[in-house]
Amino acid sequence: MLARFFIQLIDAQRVWARPLGDFNHRVLVAIFGPLRFLKDFLNGKWLGHPVHAALSDLPIGIYTLVIVFDILGLRQAAWIALLLGILSHAAAAVAGFADYTDTDGRPRMVATVHSTVMSLAIVVYIISLVTRSDFGDQTLPIVLSFVGYGLVTVGAYIGGEVVYTLGNMVNRHAWRFIGTGKWQALDVTDIPEGVPVKARAGAQSLVLVRQGDTVHALHEVCAHAGGPLSEGTVVDGCIECPWHGSRFELASGYKKRGPATFDQPRYEVRQSASGGWEALRVTSGSAGVGEH
Ligand code: FES
Numbered sequence: 175m176l177a178r179f180f181i182q183l184i185d186a187q188r189v190w191a192r193p194l195g196d197f198n199h200r201v202l203v204a205i206f207g208p209l210r211f212l213k214d215f216l217n218g219k220w221l222g223h224p225v226h227a228a229l230s231d232l233p234i235g236i237y238t239l240v241i242v243f244d245i246l247g248l249r250q251a252a253w254i255a256l257l258l259g260i261l262s263h264a265a266a267a268v269a270g271f272a273d274y275t276d277t278d279g280r281p282r283m284v285a286t287v288h289s290t291v292m293s294l295a296i297v298v299y300i301i302s303l304v305t306r307s308d309f310g311d312q313t314l315p316i317v318l319s320f321v322g323y324g325l326v327t328v329g330a331y332i333g334g335e336v337v338y339t340l341g342n343m344v345n346r347h348a349w350r351f352i353g354t355g356k357w358q359a360l361d362v363t364d365i366p367e368g369v370p371v372k373a374r375a376g377a378q379s380l381v382l383v384r385q386g387d388t389v390h391a392l393h394e395v396c397a398h399a400g401g402p403l404s405e406g407t408v409v410d411g412c413i414e415c416p417w418h419g420s421r422f423e424l425a426s427g428y429k430k431r432g433p434a435t436f437d438q439p440r441y442e443v444r445q446s447a448s449g450g451w452e453a454l455r456v457t458s459g460s461a462g463v464g465e466h
Contacts, residue, residue, distance in 0.1 A: 181339075184332060187287045195277075195286035202275040214432040216272035217343075224343040224435055226269040233263035234330060237299070237323055244316045249309050256303050256319070263296050263326075270333075273343050276399065276418040276433045281340045288332040295325035345436040346397050360443070360451040365389055370413060372404035375453040380441055382451075383408055383424050390424035391441035391453050397422075398434035427457055 206213040218225040236259035243252035270289065277285050299322040306315035336342045358375040365371050365384045372394055373380050379394035381403040392413065394403050401417030408414075412421040412430050420434035427440035441453040 180331070181335070184284055184287055184335065188283050191283045191286040191290070194290070195282040198286060198289070199275065199277075199282065202271055206272065206275050210431070213272045213275065216269045217432040218269075218435045219429060219432040222435055224269075224273060226266060226273050227337070227343065229262065229266035229269055230330070230333065233259045233266060234326060236262060237319070237326055240319055241323060244312070244319060249306070249312065252319075253303070253306055253309075256299060256306075260296060260299050260303060263292070263299070267292060267296070273433070277336075277342060281336055281342045284332060284340060285336050285342065288329055288336055291325055291329035291332060295322045295329055298322040298325060342399070343433075343435070346395050346400050347393060347436065347439050350393070350439055355454070357444070357446075357452040357454045359446065360453055362451055365451070368408055370404045370406060370408060372402075373451070373453075375441070378455075379404075380453060381406075381413060382443065383413060385411075385424070389443040389451070391443045392422055392424065392427050393439040393441075396420060396434065397429070397436040397438050398432075403438075 214220070216225055218228070221228070236255055239255045240252050240259060243249075243255055267289070270292075274282070274285050274289060298318050302315040302318035302322060305318070306312055337344060358378075360373045360375050360380070360382075362371060362373040362382065365382050367384050367386075369383070371382045373382050373391075380391045381394045383390045392403060395401075396403055396415040396417065398415065398418060398420045401415040401420075403413050403415055403422070405416045406414045407416075408424070409421065410430075411425065412423050414421045414431075415434070418433050419431065420429060421431035422428065422434070422438040423430050427438040429435065429437050437457065439455060440457045441455050443451060443453050446452045
């Protein structure tokens with residue numbers, strides 16, 4: 175009931191959040207376009223985990239400490255904690271902008287509301303920090319800290335909506351375990367050299383790429399946000415997703431380029447006794463599998 179009310183409240187923001195989100199998207203693409211390595215780093219390809227999610231709890235914890243120090247009258251400790259909170263907040267925001275770049279539709283709109291509220295919060299906290307620098311009357315800075323904490327709480331709720339309800343930066347293969355250990359027939363007869371081909375193995379869709387005598391097979395659904403890998407292109411031994419450009423090594427499923435932070439489930443392919451093709455899942459696609 176309460177959740178439905180919050181969702182309606184968030185959706186009511188689309189009047190301004192949609193155009194602002196589209197504008198932000200254009201700016202972020204212009205910034206990160208030539209800096210792919212930086213975006214990969216901020217997305218968390220190196221960590222096998224979204225960096226924004228790992229950092230975002232830090233400022234919330236530190237801002238909580240600021241309130242405790244303010245209540246206890248520990249002015250210097252509150253000032254230092256507030257400075258650390260703002261720095262960690264800024265770091266989490268930069269990583270968040272990298273993830274935000276690859277959103278579209280409703281996730282982009284909700285992420286825009288999230289980032290706007292969080293940006294307002296950091297501005298309020300910076301004013302609180304500046305106004306408490308002389309350690310004079312602390313009424314205004316303390317009030318501002320409470321206002322900032324309220325904004326951060328609201329912003330964190332909306333950020334949770336982006337991840338838990340809309341599935342942004344969630345591994346699309348989180349529940350896809352290693353498989354039954356049984357070979358399954360593929361519904362293809364012809365696999366041309368170097369061209370991605372979509373095939374079904376039981377309930378699963380795969381993308382097949384033949385390179386010489388070897389047929390590579392990965393799950394068709396991109397681990398990042400569900401893009402169709404069979405509509406992607408083959409580049410340097412990888413398949414590149416057509417949606418946001420993640421690259422997965424054909425031989426291992428390893429993510430060679432973000433924004434995907436998780437590997438792609440990989441399958442072995444062989445010719446069956448009847449002359450057709452069959453596949454066996456060999457990795458689940460969770461982070462670290464096939465790492466090298
Ligand atoms: S869906 Fe985003 S890179 Fe594939």
